[in-house]
Amino acid sequence: MIDVHLLEQFNADLIEIEKGNTIFDYGSKAQFYYQVKSGEVKMNNVNRDGKEFIQGIFYAGQSFGEPPLFADVAYPAGAEAITDVELYRLPKDIFFELLKQNPDTHLKISEVLASRLYYKAIMASEISSQEPEHRILRLLDYTKKHIHELDSTDVLEVDLTRQQIADLTGLRVETVIRACKALEKKNEIQIKKRKIFR
Structure with missing residues (x-):
């Protein structure tokens, strides 16, 4: 998604999360931009009966959890490592500065978010009917x-x-x-x- 050299230029942290561990919880405040370097991450919700609904699965080169950064709201789902993962993590204020200085990257993020919205609309229709x-x-x-x-x-x-x-x-x-x-x-x-x- 965001070029790795650009993330490094803006001093993104590279963190490791073991399989099964939580990256962020449902309802927590969005404070970082996350991008997968290696491994797999899922965003999910669990209902009162314990049934899991996976919002999305993310692989190397993909980012996740951005909409709450833009909307300044809490996460509507949690994120968990499906495998051992390496993640680039960038604080929200630095992420926005990166986007301001790099309009092509900002456009790419917008395209990805639009694609995900399209997918959500399609799947909502599919699930209901x-x-x-x-x-x-x-x-x-x-x-x-x-x-x-x-x-x-x-x-x-x-x-x-x-x-x-x-x-x-x-x-x-x-x-x-x-x-x-x-x-x-x-x-x-x-x-x-x-x-x-x-």
Whole structure:
């Protein structure tokens, strides 16, 4: 997202978080810009029944948790390390100074945030009205195009577990398993050695 040399120029900290540890909690004040150097991070909410809903999964080169920095509000979800991660961390005031001095970077951040808003709108519509198979295909196609930046003719090897797909689409894992089998029969996806390809 933000060029690493630029982050280093603005003295971003490089921090390490072990797998399973919290980066920030739901409701805490947003004070830093975070960008993944290595590993995977998820932003999630847990309801009263203990069911997790994953807002997003972020990989090397991606940032997360920026909207509350701009809106000056608390985090609407928590962030947790899925694997051991290395993160660049930049205090909010320095992050804004970096954006003021680098309009191209500011535009790139705006484009990414707009893409995420689009995804949220699509998934909100899917969760409220669409069948499980349709929800899963939307998620996979979004991941293919916007996360891995592949063409529609390319084949995506899905790096999400069945549980993560369930948590991202508001489905039960058993429903995801059944829907994936149905999608395979319809030649919408392929399953090889438990891996999904789209």
